[in-house]
């Protein structure tokens with residue numbers, strides 16, 4: 001990824017997006033479905049993790065979430081009313097295969113089949129994610145993603161979903177953000193299963209890559225070469241704390257290797273980066289990468305999904321890896337590389353993430369430069385803010401409108417500069433369970449009242465509908481909703 005600040009985003013005048021540009025919105029199963037003990041669903045690592053005291057804000061769990069499992073028809077109606085061309089959702093693996101291997105659950109499969117049919121009937125293309133972090137607990141009991149067998153189990157599950165949902169699915173996304181699954185799950189403990197071991201995290205990263213390759217092949221075996229396969233990555237735009245420091249630029253290279261190229265290179269080039277292997281040779285001998293594995297990770301991808309929210313900044317600190325006794329190893333992995341994350345200038349969203357649309361353009365263009373001809377799709381982008389319901393009953397979330405506007409403008413700038421970006425999905429359709437932040441952080445363009453489950457369109461939803469139905473992004477000064 002690029003090492004310096006990218007082009008600033010000029011918000012001059014309106015933008016017309018291509019007629020076939022896909023406007024969508026995204027969710028994930030554990031964040032919205034609830035009904036965790038219904039319909040024959042098995043236990044996932046997020047059930048276990050969120051029920052462990054101290055792991056989520058306010059002890060929140062996905063037990064009820066948005067009750068989408070029961071309210072899916074209403075939610076599809078909202079998607080249709082928004083005029084969206086596509087909806088990105090995930091399948092809960094333990095809902096369709098409770099133990100993660102062996103028996104499948106007909107009731108769980110029927111739920112997704114019904115959802116897909118309803119989307120198609122509404123003229124909305126289903127973009128499915130097979131793994132958005134809710135691993136069946138039984139597979140975790142055998143080591144989860146540190147266990148090579150999980151990659152093969154994942155491919156079996158993918159194959160069955162291809163049989164069941166077949167050509168009704170527009171795009172098959174294997175995995176959402178393997179970076180989070182591997183590093184937040186196994187290195188800093190912020191996500192399920194909550195482990196803090198750098199070698200486990202690197203092992204998991206490889207098995208997620210391998211799982212992608214095996215699953216994509218399985219889907220194409222069932223549906224033929226025309227089945228569109230994808231993966232969604234949260235790549236990091238890392239900037240050096242001091243752009244004139246050779247050491248900070250070296251820190252950027254290391255962070256890029258462990259954060260971005262550990263996924264990009266095996267997935268798109270069929271190799272693991274040699275600099276990464278050398279950087280971490282003092283931590284692991286990489287023996288979990290078996291001969292031929294890197295090639296297996298690579299499949300031709302119809303579209304590469306990109307989730308973008310903010311940028312990062314790093315600097316070189318000798319010994320940053322030696323986490324003091326008793327301190328949470330917040331970034332144990334960059335730590336072992338003598339790399340330290342430093343605070344990025346604001347403004348910030350409620351997540352504390354900085355708002356920097358130029359990073360979106362920069363990321364898309366750097367991918368275009370490295371992988372010319374690879375179609376891209378922004379599969380997540382959005383912002384949490386402390387929304388309030390006004391006296392008029394509406395949610396005037398002008399900061400979210402402006403965040404979405406400026407980032408979509410940044411996507412348009414990347415298209416103008418040559419990147420092949422096929423679509424944009426706002427995160428999220430609904431306020432939902434934001435992982436370790438529970439229900440405290442609201443990303444939805446539709447508000448969910450968690451006491452009543454009433455859905456209310458925020459101003460951003462009205463604004464996004466105008467964009468999705470016209471393909472015209474207004475100039476900033478002309479934003480209306």
Ligand code: FCB
Pocket residue numbers: 028031176177180234307380427434435443
């Ligand atoms: C991404 C996740 C998604 C959501 C957003 C805010 O990392 O894929 O589930 O939590 O962040």
